[in-house]
Amino acid sequence: MFENISVFSVVFVLLVCFIIHRLLFNRRKYDPPLPPAAGTRLPVIGHFHLLDRDMRGPLDKLRKKCGDIFLLHMGSIPSVVISGYEALKDGYKNNPDFFTDRPYFLHALNKVTRGGQGIVMARNEAWKEHRRFTLSTLKDFGMGKSNLEVSIHEEAKHLIDEINAHKEDPFDPKDLLSAHVANIICSISFRGSFKHTDPRFQGMIKMFDENLASAGGLANFFPWVTSIPGDPLGVTKMFRNSDRVHEFCEDIIREHIETYDENCIDDLTSAYIKHLKKLESSNESTTMNQYLASLIADLFIAGSETTTTTLRWALVCLVEHPDKQERMFAEIEHHVGSSRLPSVQDKADLTYVEAFYMEVLRYCVITIIGNFHMTPVDVVFRGHTIPANTVVIPNIWSVFSDPDIWGDPENFRPERFLDDNGNIVKKEEYIPFMIGKRSCVGESLARMELFLFLSALVQRFKFESPPGTKVTFAEIDGQFGIVHCPKPYKIVAKVRP
């Protein structure tokens, strides 16, 4: 009878027994215990069957069932989701060393960041050095400086001209916004900016888009998807695109090295070269030698898509809420008029503009979850052990949708950020840029861009849905990836008299 049993069947049965044994009996005991598991963990996919591309529903359901801290296996990778402001504050702010590290074993992120170079996925000393350098350089060349305002105004003027060229015909603002926002990072990183018709620049923007639209993130947890013939998830394309972005940055860095002049340090690239030269001449040890291209690529990716997406959502909210659009216009008209563009100096007067983009960031939740974090060692957190090398995921959506914090989180209401005197209300639970040691390094830059672009657009145009259509948040919602984007949409821009 045994001759009918193939070697394959025997191996298969043994493999199944091994997996069942591992799942049932081979677990380390922890005291305090691990966080509650999200549900039934299936072989190979883990808890993936409980998730969706739109994470908001599943995250709410799992939080209701398991509490603020629960365990999800993404494939075989253990991950803990932290929800609610108090738990996030406890984990990321009060105990900043618990979750500051980044997981080095996520296949796609590791590949596109060349093993954690740059800043976003960097670790340990390399991360500290690059974060320090980036923050101080962004301060020197950008945030809060009038030369940055000049660059943003330049881009805003081009943007207005290009919108004007549509002559009140319906148009999709995405490519225009992408190009002008990316140009700001370009001018900080490489001094110059690109004409958005420049093929090198257009190619790069297209690659960012393709990477965001691809389901390449799955390769983080299931590296084998990379070998599926025909690349249906766009993973191979994502890797190729990231190589090209690096090559593009390396080309420009080479040009900078050739023309380097220590008396003319006016962008991030030359500041980096200067910093490296100083460290070399004093024989100080540094991790900063091959990281520059990755650092710039990180700033493009982390800084462009987030800001562009926020502006795209802002236009949807303006169209859906014409009364709020008129209130913003009236504020600009009253305090600035129409003969010049609104400036950072006007910020104290234009509080409705600020409250509006703040509400866009909250209501549209640009990053539903923050980036992936990791426990460097076993951590005891709120009655649970989270073992070393567990991925930790901050659930930002849980904070922005919490009725105990916002009262009516489901409504778009910029007024929630204004007090009775029209001043901005600062709420500690407002965390679109996350909190703790890994919070966004570009927050001030992003706020400045959102304020200047948005006020310039509302000063010049009245945005409306094209005739016969209704552009609303509910209609446009539905593209999920690293960033929560609107689906493509068209609007009409009528020039203000």
Ligand code: HEM
């Ligand atoms: C509206 C715009 C933006 C939003 C909503 C946003 C949001 C975020 C969030 C939530 C994080 C933290 C992720 C985490 O670790 O949990 C982050 C990190 C980061 N952001 Fe932003 N960001 C924006 C704009 C920018 C800009 C303009 C830049 C660059 C110039 C930038 C550069 C970065 C970098 C480099 C990190 C990683 C920091 C680190 O790991 O130490 N972001 N951002």
